[in-house]
Each structure stands twice: as C-alpha cells, then as structure tokens.
Amino acid sequence: MASVAYALWQRVLRFDPGDPIWPNRDRFVLSIGHASMLLYALLHLAGVKSVDPDYEVVGELAVGMEDIRRFRQLDSKAPGHPEYRWTSGVETTTGPLGQGVGNSVGMSIAGEWLAAHFNRSDFELFDYDVYAMCGDGDMMEGISAEAASLAGHLQLNRLCWIYDNNHITIEGNTSLAFSDDVAERFLGHGWNVTRVGDANDLATLRRAFETFKACEDRPTLIIVDSHIAWGAPDKQDTSAAHGEPLGEEEVRATKRAYGWPEDAQFLVPDGVREHFRERLGERGARLHGEWEELYKAYGREHPDLADNLERMQRRELPDGWDRDIPEFPPDEKGMASREASGKVLNAIAPHVPWLIGGAADLDPSTKTRLTFDGAGDFSATDRSGRNLHFGIREHAMGAAVNALALSKLRAFGATFLIFSDYFRTPIRLGAMMEIPTILIFTHDSIGLGEDGPTHQPIEQLAALRAVPGLITMRPGDANEVAEAWRFLMELRHDSVALVLSRQPMPTLDRTKYAAAAGLRQGAYVLADAPGGDPEVVLLSTGTEVPLCIDAFEQLTADGVRARVVSMPSWNLFERQPREYRDEVIPPHVTARVGVEQASIFGWDRYVGGQGRMIGMNTFGASAPLKDLQRKFGFTPERIVEAARELLDSGS
Numbered sequence: 001m002a003s004v005a006y007a008l009w010q011r012v013l014r015f016d017p018g019d020p021i022w023p024n025r026d027r028f029v030l031s032i033g034h035a036s037m038l039l040y041a042l043l044h045l046a047g048v049k050s051v052d053p054d055y056e057v058v059g060e061l062a063v064g065m066e067d068i069r070r071f072r073q074l075d076s077k078a079p080g081h082p083e084y085r086w087t088s089g090v091e092t093t094t095g096p097l098g099q100g101v102g103n104s105v106g107m108s109i110a111g112e113w114l115a116a117h118f119n120r121s122d123f124e125l126f127d128y129d130v131y132a133m134c135g136d137g138d139m140m141e142g143i144s145a146e147a148a149s150l151a152g153h154l155q156l157n158r159l160c161w162i163y164d165n166n167h168i169t170i171e172g173n174t175s176l177a178f179s180d181d182v183a184e185r186f187l188g189h190g191w192n193v194t195r196v197g198d199a200n201d202l203a204t205l206r207r208a209f210e211t212f213k214a215c216e217d218r219p220t221l222i223i224v225d226s227h228i229a230w231g232a233p234d235k236q237d238t239s240a241a242h243g244e245p246l247g248e249e250e251v252r253a254t255k256r257a258y259g260w261p262e263d264a265q266f267l268v269p270d271g272v273r274e275h276f277r278e279r280l281g282e283r284g285a286r287l288h289g290e291w292e293e294l295y296k297a298y299g300r301e302h303p304d305l306a307d308n309l310e311r312m313q314r315r316e317l318p319d320g321w322d323r324d325i326p327e328f329p330p331d332e333k334g335m336a337s338r339e340a341s342g343k344v345l346n347a348i349a350p351h352v353p354w355l356i357g358g359a360a361d362l363d364p365s366t367k368t369r370l371t372f373d374g375a376g377d378f379s380a381t382d383r384s385g386r387n388l389h390f391g392i393r394e395h396a397m398g399a400a401v402n403a404l405a406l407s408k409l410r411a412f413g414a415t416f417l418i419f420s421d422y423f424r425t426p427i428r429l430g431a432m433m434e435i436p437t438i439l440i441f442t443h444d445s446i447g448l449g450e451d452g453p454t455h456q457p458i459e460q461l462a463a464l465r466a467v468p469g470l471i472t473m474r475p476g477d478a479n480e481v482a483e484a485w486r487f488l489m490e491l492r493h494d495s496v497a498l499v500l501s502r503q504p505m506p507t508l509d510r511t512k513y514a515a516a517a518g519l520r521q522g523a524y525v526l527a528d529a530p531g532g533d534p535e536v537v538l539l540s541t542g543t544e545v546p547l548c549i550d551a552f553e554q555l556t557a558d559g560v561r562a563r564v565v566s567m568p569s570w571n572l573f574e575r576q577p578r579e580y581r582d583e584v585i586p587p588h589v590t591a592r593v594g595v596e597q598a599s600i601f602g603w604d605r606y607v608g609g610q611g612r613m614i615g616m617n618t619f620g621a622s623a624p625l626k627d628l629q630r631k632f633g634f635t636p637e638r639i640v641e642a643a644r645e646l647l648d649s650g651s
C-alpha cells in the first residue's frame with residue numbers, strides 16, 4: 001500500500017507538515033493500524049512537526065529516524081500501533097481492526113457539522129476530506145458494516161475508504177473465511193464504489209481520487225487490488241509476510257527486486273525528503289496559509305464565531321455556559337437520574353453550540369434528546385442539527401463519538417448501560433487517547449424491572465470502573481446529576497461514563513445532608529452521626545443512596561452512630577489524597593455496609609474484610625421493581641439488619 005499512500009499524500013491530501021493540527025486539514029486514518037510503519041514513514045519523509053499539548057508547534061520532527069530505528073521500543077514515537085497524542089500527525093489510535101473506519105465516519109460527520117455551523121458566504125472555513133485506509137480485517141469486523149451503513153445513509157460525500165484488497169490475513173488467504181462481494185455490499189450501503197486493479201498504478205489511483213472528489217452525494221470506497229510484501233520473491237502474497245519478519249535473505253532479495261542498495265539500512269536517498277516537501281509540503285503550506293488569511297478576515301467579520309472556534313480548539317467553554325443549570329428542590333418522590341440529566345443537558349446545550357450527540361435509537365429512554373428551539377436533527381439534508389441519530393449501531397456510535405471529540409466537538413453518545421458491552425473497545429480507546437468523550441448510560445441496574453435479566457446490567461459498572469482513566473459516575477440524586485454535568489463539561493482530557501437510573505429516586509434535602517458538590521471528590525460524607533465519629537459506615541451509589549439514608553435515619557433513631565457515604569465515582573475518589581479518603585472512610589471503622597444493585601466485584605476494597613456487601617451475585621429477573629428489591633435485599637430494613645449484625649459481632 002506504500003504506492004497508494006504515496007499517491008494520496010503527494011497528490012491529493014491537504015495536510016501541512018508544519019502544522020499537523022490545522023483545523024481544516026484532510027484527515028488520514030490508518031485503520032489497518034498494524035501497518036503503522038507506513039504511517040511513520042510518511043510522517044518522517046514529509047517532515048511533519050510535533051505538537052505539544054498546549055497546541056503550539058514545537059518544531060521537532062514528529063517521527064525522527066531514531067524513532068524508526070527504535071520501532072516498537074520503549075519511548076519511541078513509532079510504537080507498535082499508531083497512538084493519538086503520543087505521535088503528532090496520528091489522527092486517532094488504531095490497531096483493533098474496524099475502529100479507524102468507525103472513527104472516520106465520526107470525523108466526516110464533524111466536518112459536515114463544522115461546515116454548516118461555521119461557514120459563511122465567502123468563508124468556506126471547513127471543507128476537509130476524510131480518508132481511511134482499511135483492510136480485509138476491517139471489512140470482516142461488524143463495525144465496518146455499522147459505520148458504512150450510517151455513512152451511506154448520511155450521504156457523507158467527503159468520506160473515502162481505501163480498501164487494501166490483498167486477500168491475505170493472518171491465518172492465510174481470505175478464502176478461508178471471507179467471500180463477500182465487497183463492491184456489492186457497499187453499493188447496497190449507498191456508496192460510490194470504484195476499483196483500482198493495480199496498487200502501483202499511480203495514474204489510475206489518481207483517477208480514483210478524482211472520482212471521489214467529484215462525487216457529491218455519497219461516500220466513496222476505492223477497492224485497491226494489492227499484494228502484501230510486493231517485491232519479496234518468496235513471501236509476496238503470503239500470510240507469512242503479515243506475521244513474521246521477512247528474514248535477512250528475503251530482505252536482500254526484495255531490495256534487489258526494487259533496485260535498491262542491498263546492504264543499506266534505514267536509507268533515505270538524497271532528494272526524497274525534498275520531493276515530499278515540493279509536493280505535499282508545498283501544497284499543504286500554501287492551502288494552510290490561504291486558510292489562515294481567510295480565517296483572519298473571518299475573525300473581523302464574524303468575531304463571535306471565531307471566538308467560538310478558538311475556544312473549541314482549546315476545549316474551553318463559552319462564558320456563562322452553566323448559568324441555567326437548575327437546582328432541584330428536595331422532593332420525596334423525586335425523579336430518575338436520567339430525567340434530571342435530560343433537564344441539565346438541555347440547560348447547558350443552548351449555551352455550548354458545539355455540544356452535540358445522540359443515542360443508538362433510544363433517546364426517548366435515555367432522555368438525551370436536545371429539545372430546545374433550533375436544536376434540530378443532523379441528517380443528509382440538514383448538517384447543522386445537533387441531535388445525532390446513530391441508529392441501532394452502538395459500536396459505530398462509540399467510534400463516531402470518539403471521532404467527534406477528536407474533532408474538538410463536545411460530543412455525547414447514549415444507550416442502556418447493558419449495551420456498553422457492545423462497544424467496550426471505543427470506550428477504552430477514548431480513555432487511552434485522553435479525549436473528553438461523554439457516554440450516557442441509563443437503565444443502570446436491576447431496578448429497570450420487567451425487561452428482565454437480558455437488560456439488567458450486573459458486571460457492566462465494575463467493567464467500566466476498571467478502564468484506566470475513564471471517569472465513571474453514578475449520581476445519587478438530581479442534584480448530584482447537575483453537579484456531575486457541571487464537572488464533566490470542563491474536562492479536557494478525560495472520558496466520562498455517566499450512569500443513570502430508569503426509576504425515580506428522592507431528591508435529597510441538601511440543607512439537611514451535605515452539598516452535592518462533594519461529587520467532585522468522587523465520594524463524600526452525605527450524612528453523619530452528630531459530631532462525626534461513626535460506629536458504622538454505609539457506602540453506596542446511585543439509587544441505593546436514598547436506601548442508605550432511610551437506613552441511616554432508622555439507625556440514628558435507635559441511637560446508632562451511623563454515617564452515609566455517597567460514592568458517585570470511585571475513579572475520582574482514588575485521585576484524592578490519602579488523608580481525604582481516610583477521613584471519608586475511616587480505616588478504624590470496620591463495620592461497613594456497601595449497597596449497590598450491581599456486581600459486588602471490587603467493592604471489598606471499600607467495604608473491607610469485615611464489612612458486608614449487599615449487591616448482586618447472580619443475574620437479575622423479570623419482575624416489578626419492588627419485588628426485585630425485596631428478592632435481592634435492597635431495602636432499608638436489610639441494610640439496618642446488616643449494620644446491626646456487624647455491630648453485634650463487634651467488628
């Protein structure tokens with residue numbers, strides 16, 4: 001695929017090596033992340049400059065020759081698979097096959113939305129194209145079907161996938177496991193499909209890219225017939241070329257076939273870097289320069305929009321973005337946290353124009369629809385809409401939301417917590433890339449009731465908590481929800497999973513109990529024995545917090561010194577200093593009861609060896625909420641009983 005990458009980068013791609021984060025650059029996504037060296041070679045030969053986290057161009061090479069020599073070694077800018085943030089010029093982290101093509105759809109949605117929102121007559125600020133290079137693996141992965149189907153439906157005509165049709169995967173020829181007619185399949189998805197019969201035919205490649213550029217109503221798939229390890233006399237067209245080094249002799253023979261000096265290693269012949277500078281470099285710098293001029297004039301004519309764009313690039317928010325976030329009055333009946341979240345989201349979104357998102361066909365349930373005047377629906381005919389409809393395509397939604405965040409939008413995706421399992425990979429990649437993706441998961445426990453065990457999440461919460469860096473939050477009433485949004489909107493480098501209930505819970509009286517702002521510490525003392533110094537501590541999250549409050553009131557009335565700790569986010573709690581954590585959960589108080597309608601996995605860390613956990617050890621059941629709570633022991637009475645048992649046994 002080197003020749004294909006060459007044709008694209010040298011002749012087509014609008015990319016300025018001097019500034020790899022110029023907002024209107026074309027995006028190049030290497031969905032075949034195992035071919036990372038192709039990307040590193042391009043970044044190196046094109047002389048792409050590195051960028052620091054403050055968005056200043058630093059000026060060192062993004063990938064130096066030393067990095068390439070140290071391919072896949074510790075601290076090299078050329079790691080095994082391309083990693084966003086680690087290597088400048090890498091648009092997204094790829095390697096798990098299918099993710100890159102999924103991302104490319106989100107990048108293209110972002111491009112369309114940015115154009116609709118920011119472009120004005122005479123000011124075409126955004127018109128970038130998105131190219132994704134994919135392989136047999138991407139084509140086999142289900143996510144490519146979801147993503148292609150969505151892209152075709154949305155008629156994303158500035159999206160181009162280039163399929164490395166080499167008929168080889170790891171186990172051998174694709175005939176082992178794959179016989180799709182890929183062209184037919186993409187025609188069915190509503191794509192423009194074209195074919196290049198020889199990957200080394202630069203003229204035909206060029207025509208294919210022109211066909212893509214000329215196509216105005218659909219995405220384009222370019223099927224390129226290619227040969228893995230082209231030119232290697234014994235390994236070309238074999239799966240061995242994928243999985244093993246060619247070996248010294250075969251490398252020599254390959255160099256001979258290319259007419260290359262056989263003994264030279266890491267050789268860049270004179271003139272090659274200049275050649276890249278003259279084509280890609282010159283074109284990119286010129287287009288970028290013209291764009292900067294245009295942008296200056298835009299700033300004079302449309303200062304407010306330019307201000308928005310600047311803030312967006314820095315992941316800052318408009319002044320006063322949070323001014324309409326409601327404070328929820330105490331209410332015994334209360335509301336579901338999904339309900340509160342919908343209200344807060346709709347109080348924020350009108351003030352943050354680039355906050356967009358949607359659900360995988362569940363917005364009536366997740367309460368994530370933006371309902372204010374003019375919010376609109378993003379579609380093939382309206383690119384300015386802020387409600388996205390991902391359809392029932394959770395995996396593609398996850399990849400697309402990551403890509404929207406990579407495009408500097410503030411983006412959210414929503415579904416039931418149980419279906420987080422359908423897109424674990426995008427969730428962990430978002431966290432790994434340190435991008436502020438917002439995931440909204442409702443129907444967060446057996447409390448959803450009659451839908452039964454297929455829909456009742458058990459281990460999902462523990463699984464989300466286990467993702468390094470991901471901030472998982474399960475707020476305990478409407479005001480914790482408001483605080484969660486206040487907190488998460490300002491994050492610039494953390495992905496968040498907001499876990500919300502289907503069923504109502506009381507809105508706590510915050511004059512009686514501690515302020516919801518405690519959520520920022522991850523866990524906080526919500527209710528306490530007079531003067532502190534409790535003999536038993538009740539720990540819980542979400543809908544179980546009010547159960548603990550009830551139990552606390554009963555225990556207090558009986559003269560037991562109890563404390564309730566609300567723990568909306570373990571991950572945030574772990575970021576607090578030891579003193580704070582010990583203050584909230586005093587190490588010497590070993591009588592602790594944890595309560596959560598989820599897998600008990602991980603709770604022993606807080607409940608301790610002598611505490612009690614009221615949680616789930618099995619799947620749930622299909623029944624009304626009240627019956628389930630009784631069956632599984634989620635009642636204030638059961639909590640009181642557990643606390644008493646602990647105190648009586650002297651722990």
Ligand SMILES: Cc1ncc(C[n+]2csc(CCOP(=O)(O)OP(=O)(O)O)c2C)c(N)n1
Pocket residue numbers: 032034035095096097098134135136137138141164166167168169170228242
């Ligand atoms: C989701 C996922 N499953 C499995 C792998 C392991 N894997 C890496 S490359 C590869 C084969 C890919 O074949 P293809 O896309 O045709 O690439 P080629 O061998 O032609 O370069 C596999 C199975 C992976 N990276 N991601």
Ligand SMILES: [Mg+2]
Pocket residue numbers: 135136137164165166167168169
């Ligand atoms: Mg292949």
